[in-house]
Amino acid sequence: MIDxxxxxxxxLERMRSGSFPYYFDRDKAxxxxxxxxxxxxxxxxxxxxxxxxxxxxQAFIVGSIFGWKCEDGSRRFRRAYVSxxxxxxxxxxxxxxxxxxxxxxxxxxxxVYIGATKVDQAKVIFDEAKRMCGKSPLNRVSxxxxxxxxxxxxxxxxxxxxxxKAFDGLNPHCVLxxxxxxxxxxxxxxxxxxxxxxxxxxxxLRFTITTAGSTKSLxxxxxxxxxxxxxxGEVEEESYFSFVAAMDKGDDxxxxxxxxKSLPNLGVSVGIRNIREQADAAKLSRTEMNKFTRYVANMExxxxxxxxxxxxxxxxxxxxxSDWSLADVVCGGIDSGGRNDMAANAMVARFTEGRxxxxxxxxxxxxxxxEFIDVDTTRDLTVQPWESWVRNGKLFVSSQTSxxxxxxxxxxxxxAGGNLIGLDPHNTKQIGExxxxxxxxxxxxxxxxxxxxxxxxxxxxLINKQKITHDGSPVLRWQVGNLVVVxxxxxxxxxxxxxxxxxxxxxxxILMALRLASQAPAKARGSLFIx
Numbered sequence: 451m452i453d454x455x456x457x458x459x460x461x462l463e464r465m466r467s468g469s470f471p472y473y474f475d476r477d478k479a480x481x482x483x484x485x486x487x488x489x490x491x492x493x494x495x496x497x498x499x500x501x502x503x504x505x506x507x508q509a510f511i512v513g514s515i516f517g518w519k520c521e522d523g524s525r526r527f528r529r530a531y532v533s534x535x536x537x538x539x540x541x542x543x544x545x546x547x548x549x550x551x552x553x554x555x556x557x558x559x560x561x562v563y564i565g566a567t568k569v570d571q572a573k574v575i576f577d578e579a580k581r582m583c584g585k586s587p588l589n590r591v592s593x594x595x596x597x598x599x600x601x602x603x604x605x606x607x608x609x610x611x612x613x614x615k616a617f618d619g620l621n622p623h624c625v626l627x628x629x630x631x632x633x634x635x636x637x638x639x640x641x642x643x644x645x646x647x648x649x650x651x652x653x654x655l656r657f658t659i660t661t662a663g664s665t666k667s668l669x670x671x672x673x674x675x676x677x678x679x680x681x682x683g684e685v686e687e688e689s690y691f692s693f694v695a696a697m698d699k700g701d702d703x704x705x706x707x708x709x710x711k712s713l714p715n716l717g718v719s720v721g722i723r724n725i726r727e728q729a730d731a732a733k734l735s736r737t738e739m740n741k742f743t744r745y746v747a748n749m750e751x752x753x754x755x756x757x758x759x760x761x762x763x764x765x766x767x768x769x770x771x772s773d774w775s776l777a778d779v780v781c782g783g784i785d786s787g788g789r790n791d792m793a794a795n796a797m798v799a800r801f802t803e804g805r806x807x808x809x810x811x812x813x814x815x816x817x818x819x820x821e822f823i824d825v826d827t828t829r830d831l832t833v834q835p836w837e838s839w840v841r842n843g844k845l846f847v848s849s850q851t852s853x854x855x856x857x858x859x860x861x862x863x864x865x866a867g868g869n870l871i872g873l874d875p876h877n878t879k880q881i882g883e884x885x886x887x888x889x890x891x892x893x894x895x896x897x898x899x900x901x902x903x904x905x906x907x908x909x910x911x912l913i914n915k916q917k918i919t920h921d922g923s924p925v926l927r928w929q930v931g932n933l934v935v936v937x938x939x940x941x942x943x944x945x946x947x948x949x950x951x952x953x954x955x956x957x958x959x960i961l962m963a964l965r966l967a968s969q970a971p972a973k974a975r976g977s978l979f980i981x
Contacts (some may be wrong), residue, residue, distance in 0.1 A: 451507070451711065453681035458514060472526045472688065473520055473887050479517025482550060485507045489588060490546050493581040495719070497767030500677045502582075507714040511693055515655070518691075524653040527691040531658045531677040534695040535712040536745040537721045540659045544626055545579035551624045551655060553588065553601045557923055559979030560623040560911035567632050575628055578695070587877070588775060615638035620647040624655040628716045631657050631663025631670040632940075641669060653904040660673040662696065662748045664937065671750075689972040696748040703747040704729045712748040712782045717828045734914040737907060757906075757945075759931045767922040771816050774799045776812070779970045782859050783895070783962030784878050786852060793851050794929075795859040796959035797866065798967040807853050815918040815967065819956040820858050822848045835924065844925050855880045860888055870970060872962030895962045902944035905965040 464470035487501035504512060511532060518526035536538055545562075552562045566572035580599055584778065585593045593600040599608040605624075626642045627633075633641055635855055648654035663670035677686040677692040701708045706722070713720050725746060734741040736757060744751045776781055777799035787793035796819045803812045823829070823840075827849050831840055839845035848854045872884045872895040882892035895901050912918035920926065933954050936946040 451693065451714065453678075453683075454514075454691075454693045455510065457681055457683060457692075458510075461518075463509050471521055472474075473521075474517050475519050476517065476933045478519070479513035479708075482512050482516035485550060485554070486512070489549070489586045491585040491679070492542065493578065493585060493802070497791050498583065499717075502542070502546065504543075505539070505715055505718055506766045507693075508539065508697070509743055510693075511543070512547065514691055514693075515549075525655070525843075526725040528648075528654060528689040529658075529687075530691040530693075531673060532716070533660050533662065533674060533677065533748060534693075535720075535748040536661050537720050538695075538713060538715040540661075541575050541578050541889070542582075544575045544628070544657065544659045545582055547657065548579050548608050548624065548626055549583065549588065549599075551822040552603065555623070556603050557606065557623050557651070557653075559621075560601075560604060561621055562606070562608045562624045562626070563620065563622050564608065564610045564626045564628060564706045565640075566610070566628045567610050567634075567744055568614045569610055570626060571611035571632070571717060572612050575626060576608060580607055585951045605793045607854075611644070612624055613637050619775075620644070622647055622652055622654065623651050624657060626977060627656070627658040630660040631667040631668040631675060633667070635668060636813060638669065646947065653813070662744050662750050664744070665706045665752050667750075676741050676749075694748075696950045697975065699802075701747070703743060703749070704732065712746060712892070735910055737910060737935070737943055740937070744941065757935045758910060758913060758930050759780070760927065760931050763920075763930050764922075764926065766916055766919050771818065771919065772799070772801065774816070774866040774959065776801070777816075777866070778811075779967055780866040781963045781966035781970060782868060782871040783862050783876055783959040783964075784855050784871065784873055784881060785897075785962070786855065786874070786881070787953070787955040787960040790826050792821060792827075792829065792845075792942045792953045792955055793855055794819050794956040794959045795836075795855050796820075796963050797859070797862055797868070797958060798960060798963040799866065800967045813917070813968075814913055815964065817918060817920050817963075819923060819926050819959060820862075821844045821956055822851050822854050824851055825849045825972055827897075831860050835928070839925055844923060849978065854880055856884055857903075860885060860890065863890065870966045872959075872966050874962075895965055897958065897962075899942050899944040899945075900939055901965065905968065906943050906945065907960060908968055909964055924955050928952075933957050 465473050470597050480896060483504055487503045487607050490502040492498050492502055515527055515530055520526050529733050534608055546878050548562050564572040566577045580594050582596055583589055591603060593602060598744050658673060664926045667877055677694055680687045680690050681692040695712050695714055697703050697708050697711045702819060709725060710716050716722060727740055728746060732739040741753050743749050778801055780797060780799045781795045783796050799816045806812055823845055829836060840847055871890055874897050875894040883893050932951040934946050934949040935943045936949060937943050945954055947954060
C-alpha cells in the first residue's frame with residue numbers, strides 16, 4: 451500500500467521533469483472520485499442507502515486508474531491489481547468501477563465482463579452493480595435484467611462470466627477478475643481467453659481484485675508477485691497499477707497496531723470487535739490462525755497444516771473414561787485403511803454438561819479407538835514402537851481386518867447403547883450391509899471436504915478447549931501427531947492421508963463418528979443420512 455503511494459509520488463516527479471510520457475489529470479481523477487457519492491448508494495449493511503463516499507484508499511485507486519493518462523489522452527493503466535483483506539469493500543468498489551467503465555467512459559458498445567471460476571462468484575460483483583444502479587439516477591438510463599446490466603444510450607453492458615458456463619466471442623472494454631486466488635490451473639484456458647481479448651479497444655482495462663491465496667493458487671501467485679515488484683519499482687511496467695494492502699513478513703499479525711496495513715477500512719466496513727474475536731480464536735487454533743493470516747493479514751498461507759499440538763492433545767487425557775451408558779448419544783466410525791496395513795474403528799460419546807444462556811445444551815465428548823494391522827503388513831512389527839504396541843494389546847494383528855473392525859465395533863456399540871455408525875461408502879459397503887443386518891444403522895460419510903470440514907473444525911476446537919477426552923492410547927496419539935490437513939480455496943479443511951507423516955485412520959474414524967454425534971438428537975435412534 452505504501453509502495454503504491456510512493457510510486458505515484460515518484461511518477462509525479464518524473465512528470466514534472468518533462469521526459470515522462472504520462473501525465474496525471476487531476477480533474478479527471480476528481481470527477482471519477484466524486485461520481486461515487488453522486489451516483490451510487492451503499493446497498494447492504496449499516497451504510498445501506500447512504501451515498502458511497504470513497505475511503506482515502508479507495509479514492510487513491512479510482513483516482514489513479516482514471517487520472518493517469520497517456521500523451522494521447524487515453525488511460526495509462528491497462529492493468530490494475532488490488533489485493534486487500536476481506537470485508538474492506540472490494541466488491542462494492544469493483545461494482546462502481548464497472549458501471550463507470552460501461553456507462554461513462556466514452557466507449558460505444560462497452561462490454562464489461564466480470565470473470566470468476568463460477569458464474570455464481572461473478573454474480574457477487576454483478577448483483578452489487580445491479581443494486582447500485584437500482585438505487586441511483588442510473589435506474590432511468592439502464593436496463594436491469596437477470597443476467598445483464600445494459601446501458602442503451604451507448605449499447606454497453608455488464609455481464610458475469612464463469613468458466614463453468616459457455617460464452618460467445620468477446621470484445622471487452624474491461625474484464626474484472628474477482629477473487630483471483632480461487633483460480634486453479636484448470637481455469638487457465640478461460641483466464642487466458644479473457645486476458646487476450648482486448649485487441650480492438652483503445653483504452654481497455656484488466657482489473658483484478660482479490661484477497662491472498664495459498665501455495666496452490668498458482669495464477670494468483672504469478673500476478674501477486676508481479677504486482678508487488680511493480681509497486682516497489684523492481685519491475686518497470688508503466689501500464690500496470692498495483693495496490694497491495696498486506697502485513698509484512700515478521701509482523702505480529704495479532705497486534706492491533708498492524709491491522710490497518712491490510713484492513714484500511716478498519717472501523718468503517720470492518721468492525722474492530724469482529725477482528726478481535728477472530729484474533730482470539732487464532733490464538734487457540736491453527737486453522738483459525740490460517741484463516742486470520744489469509745483473510746485479515748492478507749498474506750499467503752500454505753494449503754497444508756500440521757493440525758494438532760500434541761501437548762494440547764495430551765492435556766485431554768483422563769485416567770478413566772466415563773460410564774458411557776450415561777452418554778447423551780454414542781456413535782461409531784470405521785476407516786478401513788489401506789491394503790495390508792493399518793485400519794481403525796472409533797467411538798464418540800456425547801455428554802450434556804448443562805445449558806447455556808440461550809437454553810441450548812452444552813456438550814463434552816469422549817473418544818476411544820481400536821487399531822488393527824494386517825498380518826501380512828510390510829512393516830517390521832519386531833521393532834519399537836510396534837513391538838510394544840502389539841505386546842501390550844494396543845494394536846491388534848489381524849488376518850481378517852474387515853471382520854475384526856466390524857465385530858469389535860458392533861460389540862462395543864451394543865454395550866454402549868449406540869447404533870449410528872459412519873462409513874465411507876467407497877470401500878465399506880459389505881461392512882455396512884452386515885452391520886445393518888445386525889440392527890445397527892450405517893450412515894454414508896464420504897471422506898471429502900464437504901463432510902470433513904465441520905467435524906475437523908469441531909475436533910480441534912474441542913481439543914483446544916479441553917472439551918474432549920481420551921484414554922491416552924499411544925497408537926492414537928501417534929496418528930494425531932501425523933495428522934496434516936489441507937484446505938481448498940474457500941478455506942474449508944479436511945485430513946490429508948497424502949500429506950500426513952504416516953497413518954491417520956484412527957483420526958478419520960473419529961471424525962466420521964464425531965460428525966454423527968454432533969448432529970444427532972439426544973438418544974438418537976432415527977435415520978440420519980449424509981451424502
